[in-house]
Amino acid sequence: MTLYLQLGNQVMTYSGGNLAPATGERALAPPPAAPTPPAAPPCATPTPYNTIPEVIRAMRRRWRALQRARDWRAVFARSYLRTTQQVLAAAKGSSAFENPAWLTRLDCDFAGRYFMAADCWDARGDCPAPWALAFGAATEKRTLVLQDLLLGMNAHINYDLPYALDATIPPGLDSAALAPYYRDHARMNALLARTVRVVQEAASAYDPAIALANAGLGRGGQEGVAQLISLWRERSWAHFLLLRQAGDRAAVDGLIAQTAGEYGLLLMQLQQVAPFLYWPNRLYRDSIGWLRGWLP
Numbered sequence: 235m236t237l238y239l240q241l242g243n244q245v246m247t248y249s250g251g252n253l254a255p256a257t258g259e260r261a262l263a264p265p266p267a268a269p270t271p272p273a274a275p276p277c278a279t280p281t282p283y284n285t286i287p288e289v290i291r292a293m294r295r296r297w298r299a300l301q302r303a304r305d306w307r308a309v310f311a312r313s314y315l316r317t318t319q320q321v322l323a324a325a326k327g328s329s330a331f332e333n334p335a336w337l338t339r340l341d342c343d344f345a346g347r348y349f350m351a352a353d354c355w356d357a358r359g360d361c362p363a364p365w366a367l368a369f370g371a372a373t374e375k376r377t378l379v380l381q382d383l384l385l386g387m388n389a390h391i392n393y394d395l396p397y398a399l400d401a402t403i404p405p406g407l408d409s410a411a412l413a414p415y416y417r418d419h420a421r422m423n424a425l426l427a428r429t430v431r432v433v434q435e436a437a438s439a440y441d442p443a444i445a446l447a448n449a450g451l452g453r454g455g456q457e458g459v460a461q462l463i464s465l466w467r468e469r470s471w472a473h474f475l476l477l478r479q480a481g482d483r484a485a486v487d488g489l490i491a492q493t494a495g496e497y498g499l500l501l502m503q504l505q506q507v508a509p510f511l512y513w514p515n516r517l518y519r520d521s522i523g524w525l526r527g528w529l530p
Contacts, residue, residue, distance in 0.1 A: 310386030364389035364494035379441035392494035427460035
């Protein structure tokens, strides 16, 4: 997979965990017409967590609070909880990862950024823009269940993950020293691909159309979501490398925010494909879906 990333007037090429300046015609990119300003920084410091079980307990508390309030943000909260539980179960006792201690630090930092964004939104603070889009659309009940799930995944992977990687991988490492971290990052992609079914089942409690789509598409639907997650995570690794290598941090911040923002706006258009699904979806999730959401 090769990605081309424009940073101001410079184009970088990313492939297989490595970042380099583009050559040939790809290097002659025009400057961006209107660069997007970086998202506002979060307004609070997250509570530090040291173990994944601690993170899971915090996730469960937060999901239950949203569920009691009939807050549509419960869709992503429940799905993220189920994903983390599956990752913990799959990784426990596994020798597949080269640096499991780093993955624990990464998972804790990563989840903390979601908690921080949610707390910031609830406090009406300067929530990062991709999260503000996801939370605002859910709070105003303008979304389908699938949109709530994908908008949360977009903000968390495309916006939060590059910073979580930067915060947990030691600074000053060269390509050879970064390689083991990238290999574990890629292994996590494969592990997450195996959890897609669980995520879809968690979301389908709020919308039976997701279960029907899963039945109709079979593994093809799950593989499509897994590929999307893998693509987003690869782009996040590329953005992490830019954070480490680029001299203009503000430009990289702007690129990360712009990428997550553009994906978010695209996801908001999903409803236009089948507008007749909105009101049945809203009636179901505010009644039967709310009750089913409590089921294991």
